Amino acid sequence: MSESHLILDRLHRLVAEDRRPQAPLSARRGASSLFSFVTHSRERIAGAAFSRLSIVVIVEGSKELLSMGRQQRFAAGTMLVLPPGWSGDVVNDPDPATGAYRAIFIDFPDALVRRAEAAFPPPRGPFRLDLALDAASIDAIHHAGDGLMDACLPAPLVEHRVLEILMVLGMRGALPARAETTAEAVSALVRWQPDRAWTADRIAAELGTSNATLRRRLGLEGTSLRAVIAAERIARAETMLTEDGLSLREVALATGYRSPRRFAERRRAVHGSADGVV
Structure with a gap:
């Protein structure tokens, strides 16, 4: 197994089954949540919209985004950083070899994002949606994912783990800048x-x-x-x-x-x- 597949394999427990939100993601409030998207056939989600900063981690298969007037495809091993207000159409394609598409979704409360911004002020200028997963981001997502799925952990500890993901994004200059005007x-x-x-x-x-x-x-x-x-x-x-x-x-x-x-x-x-x- 290649090094990239070994890294992604750590996240498979978080996407063992399909656990999608019941309410639209555009209406999300409160603490962070982890959702998993699993499908064995090509699916299109029209008019997806996110009210909060969110990440999508593609573990298996590929994702196509139709947004900003563009059509972009992203492979497994990619983390998408979607700013508040992002909207577009989404197409999820299973991996031809395994027959499955798997992705992790995590969103972040505004107060938590501001704490990360205080430590790592977002750069101004063009913003890139996609980041290649690395060891630090995998560790942070795995740690936070375990916490979000464990109903017995105290909320402050789970929040601390989720903040770790934002800190990694900040270190990589991947926190989107807020609108100031x-x-x-x-x-x-x-x-x-x-x-x-x-x-x-x-x-x-x-x-x-x-x-x-x-x-x-x-x-x-x-x-x-x-x-x-x-x-x-x-x-x-x-x-x-x-x-x-x-x-x-x-x-x-x-x-x-x-x-x-x-x-x-x-x-x-x-x-x-x-x-x-x-």
Whole structure:
């Protein structure tokens, strides 16, 4: 057995059977929980959404995420770090050799995340969802998983074990930065669903404020709702053009524009030139 399989084998006890949440993950509150997803046939979960920072550890099989206008596939041995507000479609594929897909899901209360952020301030800038599992993260997940599954352990001890995972993420620079301005909060919403028909009323409702307050706050920050949405959509589009090799038409539709011409106009307005070079 290879070293990578030996490492993953330590986590198999946590995914021995399917233990999915009964309520939507977008409504999660309270202490951390561990859920396991096990399937022996390809499954698609549409409209998945997480209200809290969460991790998904792929133990067996592979996972496909359709989010940010992109379609990305991740193999066993990958840990996905999903920021609060993440949303998208998920496809779980069993391993062809074993016939099973197995993954661990753990979410984190905001107060616990803040403790980790105090020790390891999250870096600003682009955020990467996927991390390769290493010895430190495997140890932390195994330790916390055992604690979350043991109903006899005191809650403070379980919390301490869960915090260990966040500390490992912090050490690896993998804690997602929080939105510090209204513009950043709007960008975070648009980022996961750039093709959605975002309106001021819809964004205000998502952020728990009013249309007028949203616009006033953005104005005080020296920007507008239209400018923030366009900048985020174009940023997603540039990634799809350079990293995914999609056509202009595919990128335009994936980022919410009705046609390549409309996309080109907005891209030119954001970058100042037709070809997107600043």
